[in-house]
Amino acid sequence: MAIRDALDVLNGKWKLQIIIAISSGQSKFKDIERQIPKITPRMLSKELKSLEDHKLIKRTVYDTLPVTIEYTLTPHSKTLDKVILELRNWGALHRKKILDS
Template sequence: MINQDRHKHNSQVCMASVTAVRDALYVLNGKWKLPLILTLSEGPLRFKDVQRALGNITPKVLSKELKDLELNEFVKRNVFNTTPVTITYELMPYSLSLDPVLQELRNWGMQHRERIVNSRKQPVEA
């Protein structure tokens, strides 16, 4: 477990933390799940609209990611009895539990990008 006071570290706490992080990564793994959740945070979207918003995701991968998120209760698939059938995807209320995580990830990502850009501007010592 990452802790400022590493002397209070014990193996049970560490294993519980590792297990929790592995569980979270199992659900949110891959390059598309979090961007997909962010895309759907704008409101319900049809499949093609989601695909267009994400860029170069294939229909096969998008379909799999949506099914995974639906299975884990982050996304709801709505089927409307129209001709042709209309299907939209929207976030479930449970997805709001990710808001603090996404905010922290966004903050860290911005800090990291700034750090890398600034480090590349520094002259290399010989």
């Protein structure tokens, strides 16, 4: 069941990409949107809300005109660092294997 729990949190093609985009530091919605070219604003909004619900990102609203909203990773999201690194390594290995075939 633990794998199912992890997959429920990280399912879909956008969540890990969003986490990676935010990992460069505090990010605004448009910053994240630019780093993930094919994501729609509606989907990005939905995925950010889900990641916030799962305590992987923090949303901070600043009282400015216009209102500024920034997203940062939580300490809990840092527990995914090894997982992301291993997925990146596996992806590179898999790509090489497929291209060499």
